[in-house]
Amino acid sequence: MSDLKSCRVLVTPTSYGKSDPRLKTELEEQVGEVIYNPTNRPLSSAEVAALLPGCDGYIAGLDNIDRAALASADRLKVISRYGVGVDKVDLQAAHEKGILVTITPGANSVSVAELTVALILSLARHIPNACTATRSGEWPRLNGLTLEGKCVGLLGFGAIGKQVARRLAGFNCRIVAYDPLPDSDYAHHYGVDLLPQDKVLAEADFLSLHLPLLPESRELVNAAFLGKMKKGAFLVNTARGELIDETALVEAVQSGWLRGAALDVFAHEPPGKDNLLLSLPQVIVTPHCASHTDGAMDRMGRIALEECLAVLRGELPLYPVSG
Secondary structure (H helix, E strand, C coil): CCCHHHCEEEECCCCCCCCCCHHHHHHHHHCCEEEECCCCCCCCHHHHHHHCCCCCEEEECCCCECHHHHCCCCCCCEEEECCCCCCCECHHHHHHCCCEEECCCCCCHHHHHHHHHHHHHHHHHCHHHHHHHHHCCCCCCCCCCCCCCCEEEEECCCHHHHHHHHHHHHHCCEEEEECCCCCHHHHHHCCEEECCHHHHHHHCCEEEECCCCCCCCCCCECHHHHHHCCCCEEEEECCCHHHECHHHHHHHHHCCCEEEEEECCCCCCCCCCCCHHHHCCCEEECCCCCCCCHHHHHHHHHHHHHHHHHHHCCCCCCCEECC
């Protein structure tokens, strides 16, 4: 068992402890030194590399933790991801150095699901455009859509997809989903029809992405994918921006094939001012804020803290990721 008081821990998520300050005080009381993110954003590989020497633990946000960053990790035992995505972590490099990588599964599922439903409703009822027009002195008569009787498709039926389905169950809409390893019992309980992926694309009036970023899912949403979607449908992405070929999405919206989209994530964050998606009035954009709620931050912070300290004490973590 390691002496925690001899340990140094790097903490980079900018929202860590904001809602519950006890997360910071408990960590500071138990270990010898805590180093916090000196910026207000995820760190680059070079910035991570500069902070890791001498660190035993690392509670990590969306930093670029590649092989170059880990080369300077001379004492690191654990990377405790504040979230579930590990696409920015070089798992092979971590494994080679004997560094355990952990995640916080389920901690942000409710919050991401709530924003997903909010974006679906915002698209259906033109809420951002209505707000902007009213503030500018206009009084438009906007024709919205009800969710009642519509089809909502979920691409990915894991923890977040399930929470979306649970919340949509009261809207009297049809819910269809695709997942390579579906939970049939959960789907049956909430009236979700499990279908092949192409069937989901063809039938959904609103298609919501809930997939992890893997080599096979990178830019899955390309021109061919979008062409299989129902004409006039909406696309919602609260998962990973890299799932979408953004050029293809721009073309699908500009051509009218898709009626609109709502994006909380982008391939490059923050997106550049020249990103055409930002200029399309049919596209709602938010700044990767789906998990930025008090509940999600508290749960992610608590699990990340406990996983980090467990490894530093020489114990097995609850949520390790294999390298």
